[in-house]
Amino acid sequence: MIEMETSRFDIADYLDSEEMIAEYLNTVLEEGDSDDLIVAIGHIAKTIGMTKIAEKTGMSRPSLYKALSDGSKPQFGTIMKVLKAIGGQINVKPISA
DSSP states (O other): OOOOOOOOOOOGGOOHHHHOOOOOHHHHHHHOOHHHHHHHHHHHHHHHHHHHHHEEEOOOHHHHHHHTTOOOOHHHHHHHHHHHHHHHHOOOOOOOO
């Protein structure tokens, strides 16, 4: 029997530029739901650094972790603060038929 070593997939390994972060968020917005978006924003915040995001948003690190954890229901204002802190924004475009 051959043993193969596998490594755990970590999206943070690929979020190494503003372009990749934007592509990730856009993909989640197109294909996921609100829970997926919250988790994705959490991944990005962790990649950038929760301390840095906390400073930019004026929120505490524990509050950020709680707001961006799987299954949480943060207020829209919190999402907007974190998006701005990670360098993102929401753009609306018509849905193609």
